[in-house]
Amino acid sequence: MTPETITPAKVAAPRPSHQKRRARAAETRAGYGFLTPWLIGFFLLTVGPMAASLYLSFTDYDLFGAPEFIGLENYRNLFDDPRFRQSVVVTVTYVVIGTPIKLAASLAVAMLLNAKRKGLGFYRSAFYAPSLIAASVSVAIVWKAMFIDDGIVDQVLSLFGIHLGGWVGNPDMTMPMFVLLAVWAFGAPMVIFLAGLKQVPQELYEAAEVDGAGKVRKFLSITLPMLSPVIFFNLLMETIGAFQIFGSAFIISGGTGGPAGSTLFYTLYLYIRGFTDFKMGYASAMAWLLVVVVGIITVIFFRTSRSWVHYAGESK
Amino acid sequence: MTRRTIKFAAVGAALALGLTACGGGGDEGNDGATGDGGTLDPEEEITLTVTWWGNDDRADRYNQAIELFNEEYPNITINPNFSAWPDYWTARATEAAGSALPDVMQMDLAYISQFGSRGQLLDLDPYIGGELDVSGMPESLLASGQLESGTVGIPQSTNTLALFYNPATVEQLGIDAPTADLTWDDYDAFIAEAAAAGAGLDPVLYGSGDYTGVFWMFIQHLVQEGNEVFTADGEIAFTEDDVRDWLNRTTDLRADGSLFPTDRTVQLAPLGGFTVNEVASEFSWDNFLAGYLADSGAESIEMLPMPLGSSGERGMFQKPSMLLSAGSNTEHPEAAAAFIDFITNDPAVGAIFGTSRGVPATESARSELSAEGTDAQVIAYEESVAGDITESVPTLPEGFGSIEATWLRLAEELGYGQITVDEFVERWFAEAESALA
Numbered sequence: 207m208t209p210e211t212i213t214p215a216k217v218a219a220p221r222p223s224h225q226k227r228r229a230r231a232a233e234t235r236a237g238y239g240f241l242t243p244w245l246i247g248f249f250l251l252t253v254g255p256m257a258a259s260l261y262l263s264f265t266d267y268d269l270f271g272a273p274e275f276i277g278l279e280n281y282r283n284l285f286d287d288p289r290f291r292q293s294v295v296v297t298v299t300y301v302v303i304g305t306p307i308k309l310a311a312s313l314a315v316a317m318l319l320n321a322k323r324k325g326l327g328f329y330r331s332a333f334y335a336p337s338l339i340a341a342s343v344s345v346a347i348v349w350k351a352m353f354i355d356d357g358i359v360d361q362v363l364s365l366f367g368i369h370l371g372g373w374v375g376n377p378d379m380t381m382p383m384f385v386l387l388a389v390w391a392f393g394a395p396m397v398i399f400l401a402g403l404k405q406v407p408q409e410l411y412e413a414a415e416v417d418g419a420g421k422v423r424k425f426l427s428i429t430l431p432m433l434s435p436v437i438f439f440n441l442l443m444e445t446i447g448a449f450q451i452f453g454s455a456f457i458i459s460g461g462t463g464g465p466a467g468s469t470l471f472y473t474l475y476l477y478i479r480g481f482t483d484f485k486m487g488y489a490s491a492m493a494w495l496l497v498v499v500v501g502i503i504t505v506i507f508f509r510t511s512r513s514w515v516h517y518a519g520e521s522k
Numbered sequence: 523m524t525r526r527t528i529k530f531a532a533v534g535a536a537l538a539l540g541l542t543a544c545g546g547g548g549d550e551g552n553d554g555a556t557g558d559g560g561t562l563d564p565e566e567e568i569t570l571t572v573t574w575w576g577n578d579d580r581a582d583r584y585n586q587a588i589e590l591f592n593e594e595y596p597n598i599t600i601n602p603n604f605s606a607w608p609d610y611w612t613a614r615a616t617e618a619a620g621s622a623l624p625d626v627m628q629m630d631l632a633y634i635s636q637f638g639s640r641g642q643l644l645d646l647d648p649y650i651g652g653e654l655d656v657s658g659m660p661e662s663l664l665a666s667g668q669l670e671s672g673t674v675g676i677p678q679s680t681n682t683l684a685l686f687y688n689p690a691t692v693e694q695l696g697i698d699a700p701t702a703d704l705t706w707d708d709y710d711a712f713i714a715e716a717a718a719a720g721a722g723l724d725p726v727l728y729g730s731g732d733y734t735g736v737f738w739m740f741i742q743h744l745v746q747e748g749n750e751v752f753t754a755d756g757e758i759a760f761t762e763d764d765v766r767d768w769l770n771r772t773t774d775l776r777a778d779g780s781l782f783p784t785d786r787t788v789q790l791a792p793l794g795g796f797t798v799n800e801v802a803s804e805f806s807w808d809n810f811l812a813g814y815l816a817d818s819g820a821e822s823i824e825m826l827p828m829p830l831g832s833s834g835e836r837g838m839f840q841k842p843s844m845l846l847s848a849g850s851n852t853e854h855p856e857a858a859a860a861f862i863d864f865i866t867n868d869p870a871v872g873a874i875f876g877t878s879r880g881v882p883a884t885e886s887a888r889s890e891l892s893a894e895g896t897d898a899q900v901i902a903y904e905e906s907v908a909g910d911i912t913e914s915v916p917t918l919p920e921g922f923g924s925i926e927a928t929w930l931r932l933a934e935e936l937g938y939g940q941i942t943v944d945e946f947v948e949r950w951f952a953e954a955e956s957a958l959a
Contacts, residue, residue, distance in 0.1 A: 481616070
């Protein structure tokens with residue numbers, strides 16, 4: 207991920223000889239040959255179903271009979287559906303609260319691990335490990351066991367005189383529980399932050415020290431601006447990822463989005479509409495609305511990024 | 523890191539949102555006269571897929587039954603498969619979309635019209651009298667598996683609602699056990715008394731959960747009072763006031779914390795307050811007895827009939843607890859019919875399942891049930907309430923599974939105090955109308 211990525215145009219710059227050109231054509235064929243299995247899968251398993259779901263989003267389809275075209279009705283019904291509104295509120299709350307906390311936590315840990323001390327390799331692996339398993343079914347089950355009545359969290363908090371009871375059964379506490387689960391899995395952005403921190407030239411810090419800058423000043427004036435592309439990248443990926451939360455919510459709530467709809471994340475409601483209520487057309491409309499909204503958010507991020515993201519080698 | 527690489531990654535991540543769906547439609551069912559469905563060729567090697575919902579205990583029983591089946595039909599190989607209730611319907615719906623339903627599957631009253639009216643289920647009429655013998659079953663029961671298109675499910679067993687109570691818990695509370703002649707008001711008084719007595723104990727004990735949150739209890743109440751539940755065209759026949767009055771039965775108990783707390787129920791799932799011995803009584807289907815005894819470890823659990831209605835009658839009904847259906851896409855309809863016949867009628871199979879699926883539907887399947895233990899208690903209960911079973915189970919409209927789930931969900935919100943009874947009524951009717959449309 208350096209600014210000087212090698213593109214085919216640059217390699218091909220000098221005019222190639224006839225022989226070279228033939229060799230390149232063979233290589234191209236071989237390249238497409240190797241791509242074929244992936245291309246087939248991409249069209250059959252990704253593009254095809256996506257096109258099908260776009261069509262289904264304009265139909266009334268209950269999985270049993272043939273889909274019946276109803277135009278935009280599914281999309282109109284979305285806005286009259288209180289559970290849909292609830293799922294949007296739950297998901298947006300999760301994204302808006304969870305993502306910044308997760309990014310801050312991963313940056314903090316990355317900075318700790320960027321220092322030179324013994325056994326760093328071990329710590330880096332140890333801190334990365336949770337994110338490898340956080341999306342798994344077993345962790346969701348463990349999480350549920352930790353946060354029920356008399357679970358380990360309840361017991362530990364009780365030692366400090368905080369009696370919250372089980373978080374799993376309390377609609378006000380389920381959101382903090384999911385945010386904690388997300389924050390705990392900070393490994394992926396942490397590794398990227400760490401790579402970014404390694405690229406910040408040490409001379410800048412040395413020069414700043416000569417000028418008498420303190421730790422906070424160095425962080426604000428050097429680390430953050432130099433890291434801004436990495437922060438931007440992580441913010442974007444984590445935001446998109448947060449919109450897609452499903453597995454842990456499905457398991458902890460038993461697929462219902464409960465208690466009292468407090469874990470009714472967007473994708474979970476989409477699943478319930480499609481596979482429990484058999485309203486597949488409606489579910490498809492929800493899926494496409496999510497794609498469009500995430501797309502718009504991404505575009506907004508890119509637009510605003512011009513004012514705060516600084517790329518190395520880019521003059522302003 | 524460049525702007526280009528970030529853009530690329532963002533597009534990839536956005537695409538990974540995973541937009542997938544399934545296409546396809548169902549085949550139309552075929553009509554045929556009774557008994558002309560052809561017969562099974564004993565030489566032909568046939569493989570059938572058979573699936574059901576339930577726990578490990580039920581799987582053991584099915585596997586034993588399948589072994590017996592193979593002794594009689596060595597040419598038929600059975601591929602068994604099972605899952606828990608919610609996943610079961612997700613998988614079947616997906617299969618229905620691709621016309622790939624199992625050859626034989628367990629079916630529920632709440633879903634049969636959804637699958638059957640779209641031609642997804644095999645019309646079994648041509649096999650009745652041939653491979654499939656239903657003579658040992660009352661007509662009224664057989665009717666529950668019949669749609670306009672024909673017989674698409676064979677009822678396996680019946681159950682009826684009961685009030686279960688745990689004598690040990692009642693004793694711990696130091697109060698009188700509920701009796702068979704109680705009214706609804708008596709029962710509510712029992713709940714209040716139990717909660718008052720149990721408040722100081724560790725763990726805190728209760729008399730009951732909020733029974734108004736169980737949709738079938740509401741249906742029982744309507745039937746008992748002589749009200750229609752659903753119209754013939756599958757519309758709701760009761761009013762908002764009916765629902766409001768029903769939910770308000772327990773409003774006072776709800777307000778003063780006399781009902782088993784909702785947050786505890788949520789956390790105990792899939793168990794419940796009754797099965798962890800923190801609740802003294804619970805309404806449920808009578809075939810739950812075996813499960814209750816196993817889960818709670820209680821020495822004994824007693825069963826009482828429904829409380830008396832305002833007319834002094836109980837107005838109870840029997841509900842087919844489950845049916846067996848065949849997918850219309852099956853390549854071996856006569857073998858599927860033979861398997862359904864065997865599970866429905868064989869006395870040894872009846873003894874294997876006992877009352878775990880409800881009381882067996884046919885006389886022959888009941889003939890070898892053990893004379894003591896759980897099965898005997900359930901059968902004795904059904905015999906004792908035979909005179910109270912004066913009504914028939916309402917015909918459930920398409921989408922029933924959905925409105926039942928909505929009821930349960932709103933009851934949970936009511937239990938948390940997030941909505942009022944009026945909001946419950948308003949939201950349930952709004953969602954039910956769209957689900958039944």
